[in-house]
Amino acid sequence: KNEVEQSPQNLTAQEGEFITINCSYSVGISALHWLQQHPGGGIVSLFMLSSGKKKHGRLIATINIQEKHSSLHITASHPRDSAVYICAALSYSGGGADGLTFGKGTHLIIQP
Amino acid sequence: DAGVIQSPRHEVTEMGQEVTLRCKPISGHNSLFWYRQTMMRGLELLIYFNNNVPIDDSGMPEDRFSAKMPNASFSTLKIQPSEPRDSAVYFCASSLAPHQIANEQFFGPGTRLTVL
Numbered sequence: 263k264n265e266v267e268q269s270p271q272n273l274t275a276q277e278g279e280f281i282t283i284n285c286s287y288s289v290g291i292s293a294l295h296w297l298q299q300h301p302g303g304g305i306v307s308l309f310m311l312s313s314g315k316k317k318h319g320r321l322i323a324t325i326n327i328q329e330k331h332s333s334l335h336i337t338a339s340h341p342r343d344s345a346v347y348i349c350a351a352l353s354y355s356g357g358g359a360d361g362l363t364f365g366k367g368t369h370l371i372i373q374p
Numbered sequence: 375d376a377g378v379i380q381s382p383r384h385e386v387t388e389m390g391q392e393v394t395l396r397c398k399p400i401s402g403h404n405s406l407f408w409y410r411q412t413m414m415r416g417l418e419l420l421i422y423f424n425n426n427v428p429i430d431d432s433g434m435p436e437d438r439f440s441a442k443m444p445n446a447s448f449s450t451l452k453i454q455p456s457e458p459r460d461s462a463v464y465f466c467a468s469s470l471a472p473h474q475i476a477n478e479q480f481f482g483p484g485t486r487l488t489v490l
Contacts, residue, residue: 303463305467350417
């Protein structure tokens, strides 16, 4: 079973700071998913990536398949970015799903 | 589009009772997922369906849990009998995917279940 580790577990930063959240996994994957969970509990899919980099607004996600590592960056952070960020690793075997393993999440607080 | 709809939003029940959670996926999506989230274990995939057929139920914790998808617009997750350790938030998500789960998923608001 894939082991997915996120760091840091908790992060408090000031508005405007550049934020990096890391995700490492133990077994090769076909794709990695970044999710955002708002303080109210709602979950939003941010990125699904299998190589390289993706950008959406102030959010950037990168993945290094060889190093089994992904990062989520937030530029010019804002209090509304305060949320829990969760990464999930997708493994495949023979075309079906071996499983979807989630990290425990990074609790981000951006102070004004 | 209304997004993924889950009901009820909150459920409080007593140990031993049957609990049924409901989900309506986004129209046109052909994959549906049930997740459970607890403080201790985080998010866990319980089961997922593709074209109404269960594809992977390896995450279902026990025989007390069962899930059905009788048609493309409705799914249920049933716990019978319920136990206090089943207390969690249960999320349903849907996506447009041919046969795998590597597509963007849209999550419902979740059902917060408390078993006393």
